[in-house]
Amino acid sequence: MVKTAKKAASFRQTVLLDNSAIAELLAGEAEQANGQLRQALRRAARTAFLWEDEAYDLAAAGKSLTELEGIGPFLERRIQQWLEKTPPLVSPPEIRDDFLTLARARRILLNHPNFAEALQGDLHTHTCWSDGTGTVGEMAIAAKSRSYHYLAITDHTKALKIAHGLSEERLLDQGKEVASVNAVLAEKDVDLVILRSAEVNLTPLGEADLEPSALCGLDLVIGSFHSALRRTEDQTTRYLAALRNPAIHILGHPQGRIFNYREGLRADWARVFAEAARLDKAVEIDAYPDRQDLKLGLLRLALKEGTRISLGTDAHHTWQLAFMDFALAAALLAGFQKDRIVNFMSLQDLRSWSSKRRECFSGGRYHR
């Protein structure tokens, strides 16, 4: 009891009522509410992470908080009350802990202007070939407008039926479209290359759902778990198996957490990161705002173990390439230098890293 009170008190002293604190208050109120109000509070809590401005800045400028997405007159009054008289704050439970708001991420990046500028590309994006909405060409235009030099198209693969995952045949067809987009980019002298890639669905045993021969032809492969994500027992074995799968370069959204929905898997993370470092494979910061996976606490551990990281927005629409700010800010906060982040490699170095990871994986067969 005393310990909890102390924790709350120190939290109150160190945390301003920023969007993150407001999100937690909204989520906390949702837990006491029912029906539509509960839904509205939960939705607003989630949306607060995407507000570009701090609510306190809007209020100080005399602007209406209804300018913020998800906030109507009722919630505006509630937030204004909190801003005028700070209510008791508690640190968020695990299921909502360690998420950055966009407003905070942008402040962090403003203090490190050279960091984002040096970014070469996004390594986790979806198109209408699986469950995204943009075509390969539209994603290329969006990547060009962000001055990227490469963009990995990482659509889902066949076991993820709900996301229209690609079979070996459709992945080949997509490759032809990627090649034709690359030909247009080269013809127009645009310094951007679309990488053929995939977000391969991994079984809990770390096995991929596509034939090795199909994965051999790709520039880069992300392996992600999309099932059995609510297991509470230690999952170290499945992570080690995934990393040791010769087809995989990057472990996608490793924890499998979702804001206010799922905590993600447990593992001996130091051991997982050490194995990734030994194999020189990367673990991801999935920048999708609800995911932000790996979380900051684990990123610091990955840094200590010497593990490479890869940044990906997991964009399902062209505009979502902007989510990259969450990953960049998290990498900065965790203390990563550019040389440990795959996305700061030149295209040539990226290809060389990728092909070296495949020395044991040639001719469409696995060699151990």
Ligand SMILES: [Zn+2]
């Ligand atoms: Zn995924």
Ligand SMILES: [Zn+2]
């Ligand atoms: Zn994805």
